[in-house]
Amino acid sequence: MVIDGSLVSVQDAETHANSELLEQANQLANGGDYRSAISLLEQAGTYDDYPLAQRLIELRIHAYSKMQWPEPHDNWPPAHDNRFADVNGFPEVAAGELDVGALKAGILGKGGLIVRGLMDSERIEKMRENIDRVLQARVDSANEVPGADSNPWYRRSPSVQGGPVQFRGGVRYTTIGSVWSVDSPPVTFQLIEYYRKIGIPELLTSYFGEAPVLSVRKWVVRCAAPNNGASSGWHQDGYFLGDASAIRTANLWIALTDCGGDADAPGLEIVGGGERTIYETGTRGSPFNWTVGQELVDEIAQTNPVQCPRFNAGDALFFDHFNLHRTGFGLNHTKNRYAIESWFFAGSTAPLKQQPVVI
Secondary structure (H helix, E strand, O other): OOOHHHHHHHHHHHHHHHHHHHHHHHHHHOOHHHHHHHHHHHHOOOOHHHHHHOOOHHHEEEEEEEOOOOOOOOOOOOOOOOOOOOOOEEEEEEEHHHOOHHHHHHHHOOEEEEEEOOOOOHHHHHHHHHHHHHHHHHHHHHOOOOOHHHHOOOOOOOOOOOOOOEEOOOOOOOEEEEHHHHOOHHHHHHHHHHHHOOHHHHHHHHHOOOOEEEEEEEEEEEEEEEOOOOOOOOOOOOOOOOOOOOOOOOEEEEOOOOOOOOOOOEEEEEEEEEOOOOOOOOOOOOOOOOOOOHHHHHHHHHOEEEOOOOOOOOOOOEOOOOOOOEEEEEOOOOOOOEEEEEEEEEEEHHOOOHHHOOO
């Protein structure tokens, strides 16, 4: 076999360049300038520069504890213009109309804001393929398939603490379920690149009054299968995140499949309203100690009806940790639902147990 020497030379040059970039980033991080280290690799790399993408995850996790964050300010929750006062259900805006005023009035006034057409069709298709790839890579890793340990699409960083456990039908991991985004360096790179492209960091800086961060444990990609006739647990994420009155959050949930309403894939059942309270759990018909009982949900729904919005692939929903919701399983679902869930925290109040991720 004849080896193309020019190709080898190009590959060697690329490897050398990557090594130099990684070394420069390490020097910046060692000097305490994590922002510059992250920016260097972000601008120079691509999602398929796997060593760079992996190193970026480690830098983002370590950066949080090494950076200066402001003292939490007192003006929270912020005032809003109540522009959606006359809207029944969750207010909706087109992606081009999304701004901080709409976000405040949606989350704080109505419990959430639907953004239509936030993600384009080409990226939707790519992300669905990525989720399938990541879930399969995790299955292969769990089953010790030869070569699985070198698959960059599922590569847990040693900086990540703990791990999600999934049991379905007695099998630890399947091609259905959720994966922490940081467990896939290419997915992490692509998602942050996308959020930068559409201005999410700037939007949430205006919303929080300070820079946002993501987190290891509350940033997932997901494939949910139909579960016709089943019920899932009503919950508020504020129950899991520590002091709900102290933290400041915005969850960006993006549907990658037509779902909810009359669609063929399960959506979300959500209680609207802007109440800032954590409801009691483990009582009044609740099957688990972390879920809100159906009797209580029925009582709340008398003034804030349960909704199951219809989402098209690419539509998004913003809400925060006070929102009461669950997966909405219908009776005639036939398709899996793909989605991305990204919980953003104000940097000054991010719960350490969630492992903040600097963006």
